[in-house]
Amino acid sequence: MQTEKTATLILDDGTVFRGLSFGCEKEVTGEVVFNTAMTGYPESLTDPSYAGQLMVLTYPLVGNYGVPPRTFGPDGIATFMESEKIHAEAIIVSDYSHEYSHWNAVGSLGSWLKEEGVPGIYGIDTRALTKKLREHGVMMGKIVIGDAKTDLTDFGQYGNVNYVDKVSCKEVITYGEGEGKKRVVLVDCGVKHNIIRSLLKRNVTVIRVPWNYDFNTLEYDGLFISNGPGDPDTCDAAVQNIRKALAGDKPICGICMGNQLLAKAGGASIYKLKYGHRSHNQPVRMVGTEKCFITSQNHGYAVDNTTLGADWEPLFINMNDGTNEGIKHKTKPFFSSQFHPEACSGPTDTEFMFDKFVELL
Numbered sequence: 450m451q452t453e454k455t456a457t458l459i460l461d462d463g464t465v466f467r468g469l470s471f472g473c474e475k476e477v478t479g480e481v482v483f484n485t486a487m488t489g490y491p492e493s494l495t496d497p498s499y500a501g502q503l504m505v506l507t508y509p510l511v512g513n514y515g516v517p518p519r520t521f522g523p524d525g526i527a528t529f530m531e532s533e534k535i536h537a538e539a540i541i542v543s544d545y546s547h548e549y550s551h552w553n554a555v556g557s558l559g560s561w562l563k564e565e566g567v568p569g570i571y572g573i574d575t576r577a578l579t580k581k582l583r584e585h586g587v588m589m590g591k592i593v594i595g596d597a598k599t600d601l602t603d604f605g606q607y608g609n610v611n612y613v614d615k616v617s618c619k620e621v622i623t624y625g626e627g628e629g630k631k632r633v634v635l636v637d638c639g640v641k642h643n644i645i646r647s648l649l650k651r652n653v654t655v656i657r658v659p660w661n662y663d664f665n666t667l668e669y670d671g672l673f674i675s676n677g678p679g680d681p682d683t684c685d686a687a688v689q690n691i692r693k694a695l696a697g698d699k700p701i702c703g704i705c706m707g708n709q710l711l712a713k714a715g716g717a718s719i720y721k722l723k724y725g726h727r728s729h730n731q732p733v734r735m736v737g738t739e740k741c742f743i744t745s746q747n748h749g750y751a752v753d754n755t756t757l758g759a760d761w762e763p764l765f766i767n768m769n770d771g772t773n774e775g776i777k778h779k780t781k782p783f784f785s786s787q788f789h790p791e792a793c794s795g796p797t798d799t800e801f802m803f804d805k806f807v808e809l810l
């Protein structure tokens with residue numbers, strides 16, 4: 450492994466972390482975010498919600514179970530991944546395992562990163578880096594390979610970029626068509642494939658539409674709004690379309706970005722969290738009950754509970770910091786979660802959200 454080049458992570462406050470490159474040798478910038486899950490790097494890297502971000506993993510040993518096959522079903526849905534490709538700008542780990550072993554592995558994490566042109570650094574004290582991000586809040590950062598000279602004033606942009614437009618499908622795609630089946634419009638803000646799998650498993654037809662498509666012209670039984678990258682305030686076209694759907698009575702459900710866009714359509718506002726929630730063990734309580742669920746999460750923004758319109762109420766609350774984890778309409782079948790009931794990776798405790806939605810159709 451002596452051929453590996455030095456790789457340096459530079460934060461926008463000038464802090465430098467030196468390590469070695471095990472992925473593609475190129476310079477990238479992005480928002481530096483940490484994820485405390487112990488497993489799931491194939492799913493997280495291919496989650497479109499990580500677009501524009503440098504993913505720091507706090508669990509020290511990464512790569513030991515390799516990478517599953519990048520195969521797709523006849524409908525184009527990935528068999529083991531969450532989309533067609535890696536969306537994170539880079540991955541930053543402590544101890545990269547050059548050896549891997551798993552029944553389903555077909556290659557190493559390092560070779561996958563190289564194939565897809567994505568940098569990876571190891572040898573970074575990711576826990577020290579995370580402490581810094583927790584104290585300061587997320588920051589922009591840059592990865593530089595070797596001794597290349599770099600511009601230390603330009604760390605790129607995150608907040609104002611419409612990442613949803615970059616990752617959403619460009620045309621309508623229909624899955625699982627069949628006589629007599631309920632029809633669900635899925636607004637693709639950067640949908641994780643397990644959301645599509647979770648709906649299809651429940652025997653509905655899924656009509657996946659681009660994020661800014663006016664689905665109100667279609668015939669459908671329920672509306673589902675997906676997860677997606679970046680700042681929800683850049684997705685006004687989607688909010689306008691969802692707002693039109695709120696005038697009707699068809700069931701609406703949303704996940705993560707979907708929760709934020711539904712809340713915005715209902716009149717609420719969104720703010721940026723200091724360092725977000727990215728892990729497999731975020732505890733949420735269902736409001737008005739003693740029920741607590743362990744959830745998978747990946748978000749940097751949150752719905753401001755105090756701005757929810759009179760017709761809305763919080764559905765779940767985060768037990769760590771009291772922030773919003775879902776909303777529901779007081780009288781109509783509209784509800785959503787900030788966490789990921791489809792998991793992938795992470796616990797499947799809240800899969801009932803899909804059952805509930807399909808029951809209501």
Ligand SMILES: NC(=O)CC[C@H](N)C(=O)O
Binds near residue numbers: 498675677679
């Ligand atoms: N996974 C998601 O849908 C994330 C939503 C939004 N981009 C956020 O970071 O809060």
